[in-house]
Amino acid sequence: MNLETVWRAEDGARLAATVWRAGDGYRMISSAMLGGGAGRARWVLNAQVAGGYSRMDPVAHLEELAASYGLEGPGVGMLTAASVSRTMRRDDGGVHASATVGLRVPTWAAAPADRPDPELAPIHLDGASPPAWSPGTINIVVAVPVPLSDAALVNAVMTVTEAKTQALLEAGYPCTGTASDAVCIAARTPGRTTEDGKAVEVFAGPRSVWGARIARAVHAAVHAGAVDYTAYLSSRNRQRKS
Structure with missing residues (x-):
């Protein structure tokens, strides 16, 4: 998986994105808004957005970005408020994994129904209710060099999720x-x-x-990303105090 890092100016910030021009010969399963589901795809785009992202048309935004990077045909597009330039990449036995890790609001999957979700707080618009979607903060891309059945693709999503959670817990994030x-x-x-x-x-x-x-590849990438995020927060806090 040959990830290319590209940059753009948007919302007054210099933002990174990773592009994988996979080409023909891949079938992908994804939870992404653009190209989500299962099917053939030729590219994967993981684009960083500003922390106060408020566009209500993220799919159209991703399509614009894909076109600007020369990506054609079916593909998968993801957005994240995490620092894409700090994407971690790890390999294991022919499997390649990349993870963009931001843990501003660590979350347990099963939380009380009446508990407010702080993840949505930054994108309230003029006092209106927040939109149902916000940019993801841990985006994971995995490339496997062999064909997987439909059931195995779903099984792989479970495996990625379990490995991600294990890595976060081991890195000191109870979520x-x-x-x-x-x-x-x-x-x-x-x-x-x-x-x-x-x-x-x-x-x-x-x-x-x-x-x-x-x-193993996902665990290593997410764990490295979580440790790096901790170090980044510590450095930022020291700078604020100085």
């Missing part, structure tokens, strides 16, 4: 993630055989061959 994380998993389209001579892998749980590799 399952943030309220708006996103994931994209790309696997080769059927037509090439796996290490065992199979046409397609049907398992991607953490104890399967490829699932274990996915888990």
